[in-house]
Amino acid sequence: MKFMAATDSNLRYLIDTYLDWTKRQKVPIVEGIAVDLTAIETAPWARLGGGCTAAFVQLRGRGDFIGLHVIEIPPGGKTDWLHHLYDEVIYVLSGHGSTLIEAGGDRKHSFEWGPHALFSPPLNVPYRLFNVSGLEPARLVSANDMPFLLNVFRNENFLFDNPFRFSERLGRKGYYEGEGDFLPIKPGQHMWETNFVPDLAALSLPEWEARGAGSRNIKLILSDSSMHAHTSEMPVGCYKRGHRHAAGAHVFAVTGSGYTLMWYEGDAEFERHEWRHGFVFAPPDGMFHQHFNTGPRPARYLAASLGSHRYPVLAQKVKHKRAPDADVRDGGMQIDYKDQDPRIHQIWRQEMAAAGLASQMGKYFAEDRAPTGAVS
Numbered sequence: 042m043k044f045m046a047a048t049d050s051n052l053r054y055l056i057d058t059y060l061d062w063t064k065r066q067k068v069p070i071v072e073g074i075a076v077d078l079t080a081i082e083t084a085p086w087a088r089l090g091g092g093c094t095a096a097f098v099q100l101r102g103r104g105d106f107i108g109l110h111v112i113e114i115p116p117g118g119k120t121d122w123l124h125h126l127y128d129e130v131i132y133v134l135s136g137h138g139s140t141l142i143e144a145g146g147d148r149k150h151s152f153e154w155g156p157h158a159l160f161s162p163p164l165n166v167p168y169r170l171f172n173v174s175g176l177e178p179a180r181l182v183s184a185n186d187m188p189f190l191l192n193v194f195r196n197e198n199f200l201f202d203n204p205f206r207f208s209e210r211l212g213r214k215g216y217y218e219g220e221g222d223f224l225p226i227k228p229g230q231h232m233w234e235t236n237f238v239p240d241l242a243a244l245s246l247p248e249w250e251a252r253g254a255g256s257r258n259i260k261l262i263l264s265d266s267s268m269h270a271h272t273s274e275m276p277v278g279c280y281k282r283g284h285r286h287a288a289g290a291h292v293f294a295v296t297g298s299g300y301t302l303m304w305y306e307g308d309a310e311f312e313r314h315e316w317r318h319g320f321v322f323a324p325p326d327g328m329f330h331q332h333f334n335t336g337p338r339p340a341r342y343l344a345a346s347l348g349s350h351r352y353p354v355l356a357q358k359v360k361h362k363r364a365p366d367a368d369v370r371d372g373g374m375q376i377d378y379k380d381q382d383p384r385i386h387q388i389w390r391q392e393m394a395a396a397g398l399a400s401q402m403g404k405y406f407a408e409d410r411a412p413t414g415a416v417s
């Protein structure tokens with residue numbers, strides 16, 4: 042038997058092809074727990090062309106599947122034609138632009154976007170992004186499953202130079218014009234199918250009280266992909282129930298402002314992160330997290346991960362999606378208000394007082410109810 046001598050050059054182990062690839066792109070790589078996507082530096086990324094810049098964001102709770110690419114298009118600029126064998130959910134952080142989609146044959150689609158727009162080019166379909174302003178840059182963030190796919194195939198040309206077309210993923214014409222189909226399941230599982238949401242802040246959201254006081258939520262099926270996205274809203278003076286799940290859910294603040302507490306079971310202290318539009322964070326695997334709206338307007342956020350309600354991909358996602366609001370007492374992942382650490386509501390009341398707002402949690406907490414005879 043012949044053994045090879047181990048040298049630095051032939052010791053090939055613990056290779057993360059995606060992370061190695063990001064380092065070769067010569068753009069900033071930002072690591073963090075919570076990141077302000079509007080503030081990070083970008084640098085020219087040759088793959089985009091047109092003087093466009095980018096940065097990659099690697100969050101602590103990113104999990105195994107999802108990467109974030111921040112893309113900035115200069116005033117009046119445009120990307121080259123792009124297509125790739127990974128799915129992505131693109132959220133517009135700032136600026137105004139348009140997307141041109143080459144769907145095959147003489148089928149083309151074009152739609153215009155601004156802040157809070159969300160869209161998803163169908164898998165491997167050529168598209169091009171334009172900044173329609175001559176003055177302002179346009180900044181977008183792509184949440185995508187490239188890390189998973191590049192770690193499996195380990196060849197970027199396979200992902201970026203692959204001619205295969207998934208014609209079954211295109212969707213109907215109206216999906217590129219802001220139309221969609223409401224697919225009713227039940228609260229917490231209702232779906233909106235489309236390829237383009239012109240304004241996430243204006244999307245109609247059905248109630249999901251079981252997730253939190255006055256909570257609203259809809260799951261998004263974008264370009265029939267297996268990328269999950271959902272949008273949730275907390276009314277003024279309200280917060281959601283705490284819950285936990287696997288890593289990978291990237292949470293982007295859309296409207297309003299507030300904070301999120303995170304903790305592992307048994308932790309003595311909470312970890313706290315403030316947020317407003319532009320911020321993203323990803324709760325790590327199994328870490329409880331709870332969102333609080335401390336602003337004077339409803340707060341919405343967008344969450345993106347791998348495994349949609351239509352195509353969950355992962356067995357653990359199937360379990361979670363069947364009963365997303367199941368209580369921890371019943372083997373679920375959500376903590377009811379009455380069972381939460383009492384400090385959570387104390388912190389909340391202090392925050393409301395500091396903000397000069399009244400807590401609207403009286404349905405669940407007696408101390409938040411107006412005294413008899415008082416006008417609330």
Ligand SMILES: [Fe+2]
Nearest residue numbers: 284286290324
């Ligand atoms: Fe969550």
